[in-house]
Amino acid sequence: MELSHEEIGYVKFFLHKKKHFYFEVQVEVMDHFFSVLEEEKPKYPSMVFSDLISLIYDQSAKDLISIETSLKNRLQTKYNKVFLKEFVKPFSNKYLALMALSVFAFFNLQVLLHEYISPQGFYLIVGILNLIVLFKYMAPSDLLLGNYLTEKISGNYGMVPWVFSAFSYLFIEYTAPIFTASGFNITYLITAIALVIKSLLINAIIQTGKVGVNECLKFEPASEALNA
The missing domain is CATH 1.10.8 (Helicase, Ruva Protein; domain 3)
Structure with missing residues (x-):
C-alpha cells in the first residue's frame, strides 16, 4: 500500500x-x-x-x-546510568587529590571567615557562586534543539543538586550548634564536603546534558526529513 x-x-x-x-x-x-x-x-x-x-x-x-x-x-534507564557514571568518574585516582584540595580550601576559608559568616551562610553563598560558574563555563551551548525526548530526559536531573542542597543545608543548620560546642568544628568539614559533592552533582548534570545534546545532533537529518 x-x-x-x-x-x-x-x-x-x-x-x-x-x-x-x-x-x-x-x-x-x-x-x-x-x-x-x-x-x-x-x-x-x-x-x-x-x-x-x-x-x-x-x-x-x-x-x-x-x-x-x-x-x-x-x-x-540509559541516562540514569550516564548520570551515575559521570557522578562517580571524579572519584578515580586522577581526581582524588583535586577533590581533597577542594575540601581543604573550603574548610580553611571557613576558618578564616568564621568571625564574619556562619557555616550556613558560607554554604549558601559559595554554593550559589559554584552553580553560576559551573553552568556558565561548562553547560552545553546548543541546548533546546527541538522536540527530542532524549534531550528532555537527559536534562531532567536539574533538581538533584537543589534537593541535595536543601537537605545538606538543613543538616548543617541542625548540627552546627552541637558540633560547635565540641571544640574542633566538624561543621566546617561537613560544609566543605557538601560543597564538593554539590559540584560533582552539577558537573554530572552538565555532562549528561552534553551526551543528550550530542545524541540529538545525530537525529537532526532524520528529524528534518520526517518533518519535511
Whole structure:
C-alpha cells in the first residue's frame, strides 16, 4: 500500500495532535501505525481517510501508548546510568587529590571567615557562586534543539543538586550548634564536603546534558526529513 504525500502529512499532523510530540516517539509510533494502516485500509475502501485514521488510532491507542512508554523507560534507564557514571568518574585516582584540595580550601576559608559568616551562610553563598560558574563555563551551548525526548530526559536531573542542597543545608543548620560546642568544628568539614559533592552533582548534570545534546545532533537529518 502506498500513501500519497498528503496522506502521510495528515498522519504526521494527526499523531502530533494526539501529543506524540517527540521525534524518537514519532519514529516508533509512526512505524507501528503505518503497519496497522497497511493491514486495515483495504478493509474500508469507501471510508474517508481522516475517519479511517481516527478509527485505526482508537484501535491501536493502547499499543501506541505502550510503545511510547517503553521508549521513555529505555531512555530514562540509559541516562540514569550516564548520570551515575559521570557522578562517580571524579572519584578515580586522577581526581582524588583535586577533590581533597577542594575540601581543604573550603574548610580553611571557613576558618578564616568564621568571625564574619556562619557555616550556613558560607554554604549558601559559595554554593550559589559554584552553580553560576559551573553552568556558565561548562553547560552545553546548543541546548533546546527541538522536540527530542532524549534531550528532555537527559536534562531532567536539574533538581538533584537543589534537593541535595536543601537537605545538606538543613543538616548543617541542625548540627552546627552541637558540633560547635565540641571544640574542633566538624561543621566546617561537613560544609566543605557538601560543597564538593554539590559540584560533582552539577558537573554530572552538565555532562549528561552534553551526551543528550550530542545524541540529538545525530537525529537532526532524520528529524528534518520526517518533518519535511
